[in-house]
Amino acid sequence: METGRFEALIDAILAIIITIIVLEIPLASNGTWLSLYEIRYEFIIYAVSFIVCFNFWNYNNNLFSIVNKIDSKVIWTMGVTLFVFSLLPYFTTFVGENFYAFFPQFMYGLCFIVTAVLSLLIGRFLERADPANIALHLALSNHYPMYGTIILVLIGMVIGYFIYPPTIMFCCLFSILGMWIIPKIQSSLK
Template identity: 75%
Template structure:
């Protein structure tokens, strides 16, 4: 199967997810700085969720730009990944309204872990569906970012459980920052 329509579907779903996230940001109660400061957690978690969505789109856009063909395993695994990822608007609001509570932060981190595991599977299935594509094989050969995401979020969950729940969301953001700043990881973009 060709990839153009599949890429368009991924783009459309991510656009909808970002739209829902931004629509969930509450309006400030009035035109003052204090009113804006009252929704600081909502805006912070929105900004993180936006970066997550953008990073997911960017990674997939770059990967699928070199993919020549896909098979049903890739399609269904990406469909499941997008389903899990589509929970992000709900989890964004859940965390924003309960910023210092472990369980919402845990669910947000769990979404990251499941997405990373499924993305690792997608990489494996892409390599299998397009074995003659040397560029794809090389790019997907060292996809450390998924393992790093899983480890960092688990560390954040441990810290979040015992001490500071927002550590989870911070640890969700760290792999994205690393991917954009560490040259070895940036090559995976």
């Protein structure tokens, strides 16, 4: 199966997810800086969620731009991934309203980890669906940034449980930054 329509579907779903996240930001009660300050946590988690969404789109866009063929395993695994990822607006609001509570932060991080694990699985299925695609195999040869993402968020969950729950959300953000910085450092060392 060709990937063009599938990529368009992924793009449309991500656009809807970002729109829902934006619509969930509460309005300031009046036109003052103080009223904006009162909803600062909602803005912080919105910014993190937007970066998470953009990262997910960018990763998949770069990946599917070199894919020639997909199969039903790729389609269904991406469907499950998009389902899990579609919970992000709910968890964004949940965290925004309960910023210092562990459980909302944990669920936000769990959504992040499950999406990362499913993305690794999609990579394996893509390699099997398109075995002659050397560019795809090269792009998927380094899983360390994705494993680092999962480990960092798990560490954030432990710290969040015992010390400071927002650590989980910040670890999600830092893992994205690390996902793009680590390969740059590795390539400059070669």
